[in-house]
Amino acid sequence: MLINIDLLDRVKIRGHKLVSACPACREGGADQTGTHFFLDTITGKFGCAAHPGDKEHRKRIWALVGIREERPALTRAQRREYAQRKARENALLRQAQSNSARAAACLADIVEEYAWDEYDMWEASPLRLEAPSHDDWKHFLRLWPDTGHNIWIGCVYDTGGEEHHAHFRTKEEWLKLDTPPGHRIAPATFHHGPSRTLDAVATTPFMVVDIDSAIGFKPTKPGDIAANKAAGRALIRWMVEACGLHLLAVLDTGSKGLHAYFQRPPDDQIRAWQSIANSLGIDKGILANHAAPLRLPGCLHEKTALPARLVFLDLNQHTTSQLS
Numbered sequence: 001m002l003i004n005i006d007l008l009d010r011v012k013i014r015g016h017k018l019v020s021a022c023p024a025c026r027e028g029g030a031d032q033t034g035t036h037f038f039l040d041t042i043t044g045k046f047g048c049a050a051h052p053g054d055k056e057h058r059k060r061i062w063a064l065v066g067i068r069e070e071r072p073a074l075t076r077a078q079r080r081e082y083a084q085r086k087a088r089e090n091a092l093l094r095q096a097q098s099n100s101a102r103a104a105a106c107l108a109d110i111v112e113e114y115a116w117d118e119y120d121m122w123e124a125s126p127l128r129l130e131a132p133s134h135d136d137w138k139h140f141l142r143l144w145p146d147t148g149h150n151i152w153i154g155c156v157y158d159t160g161g162e163e164h165h166a167h168f169r170t171k172e173e174w175l176k177l178d179t180p181p182g183h184r185i186a187p188a189t190f191h192h193g194p195s196r197t198l199d200a201v202a203t204t205p206f207m208v209v210d211i212d213s214a215i216g217f218k219p220t221k222p223g224d225i226a227a228n229k230a231a232g233r234a235l236i237r238w239m240v241e242a243c244g245l246h247l248l249a250v251l252d253t254g255s256k257g258l259h260a261y262f263q264r265p266p267d268d269q270i271r272a273w274q275s276i277a278n279s280l281g282i283d284k285g286i287l288a289n290h291a292a293p294l295r296l297p298g299c300l301h302e303k304t305a306l307p308a309r310l311v312f313l314d315l316n317q318h319t320t321s322q323l324s
C-alpha cells in the first residue's frame with residue numbers, strides 16, 4: 001500500500017517517519033493542527049493517531065490519499081507470479097518513496113551525497129561523446145527500439161494534418177537522412193501518422209525525467225541554472241543507485257535543465273514517481289506523456305539560442321520490457 005505524499009497537508013519528516021494532517025479527520029473538520037496522520041516511509045505502515053485500530057477510518061484515509069493499482073483477472077499461477085513481482089516492485093517503490101520523503105525534507109542531502117560532476121557523468125557515458133556533432137540526433141535516435149514502428153520527428157506543430165505523414169518514419173528510414181525535419185522527437189513509437197497522439201502510440205520504451213526545478217524553483221539566473229543542473233545530475237545518480245532505474249541518456253536542454261531518459265519501469269512505478277515529482281523538482285506531466293515533443297540533440301533553445309546536447313548515452317539496453 002502506497003500513500004501519495006503530495007496529497008498530504010502539513011507534512012513533517014524526521015528520518016523515515018512522516019507526520020501530517022489526517023485527511024480523514026480533516027473531512028470531519030478535526031485535526032486542524034495537522035498532526036494525526038503518521039507514515040513509516042520504509043515499511044509503508046500508516047494510520048491515524050487519533051483513531052488507533054479504527055479500520056473504517058484507515059480505509060477512508062486510503063480512499064483519500066492511497067495510490068490505487070488495477071488488478072487484472074489472472075490464473076492462480078499468474079497471480080502468484082504477479083504477487084511476487086508486485087512485492088519486488090513495492091519494495092523498490094518504498095525505497096524510492098522513503099528516499100523521496102527525505103528528498104522533500106532536504107533535497108540538499110541528495111545533492112551532497114550523490115553529487116555527480118558533469119565531467120564524471122560524461123566519463124561514465126558508455127558511448128563516448130566527443131564534441132557535439134551534426135550526427136548526435138542519429139546517435140540519440142538509436143535508443144529507440146527496432147520494432148519497425150514509426151518514430152515522430154518534427155517541429156512542435158508538425159502533427160494532425162495529412163501533410164504531416166512524412167514526420168512519421170521508421171528508425172531505419174530516419175537514419176538514412178542527413179538532417180532531421182525539425183528538432184523534436186516523441187519518446188515513443190507510433191502505429192501510424194499523421195497525429196502525434198497517445199492513441200497512436202505503439203510502444204513506450206522510456207520514462208523521461210525533465211528536471212526543471214530541482215533547486216525548489218524554476219531557475220532564471222545563470223548561477224541558479226547551473227545549480228539546478230548540478231542538483232539534477234545528483235538526482236539522476238540517486239535514481240540509478242538508490243532506486244534501481246536504468247539510465248539511458250541525459251540531454252542538456254540548452255536552457256534551464258536536463259532531460260534524463262530511463263528504461264521504462266512498470267506503470268505503477270511511473271504513477272509513484274508522478275506522485276512524488278513535485279517534491280523532487282521534476283515535471284510530473286512529461287513522466288508519462290509519451291507523445292510529448294521533446295528536444296533532439298542540436299535543437300536550439302528558443303530563449304537562449306543554445307543547442308541541446310547529449311551528455312550521457314547508453315545504447316546497451318535491450319530487454320522485452322520495452323514493449324508494452
Ligand SMILES: [Zn+2]
Pocket residue numbers: 022023024025026036037048049050051057
Ligand atoms: Zn484521522
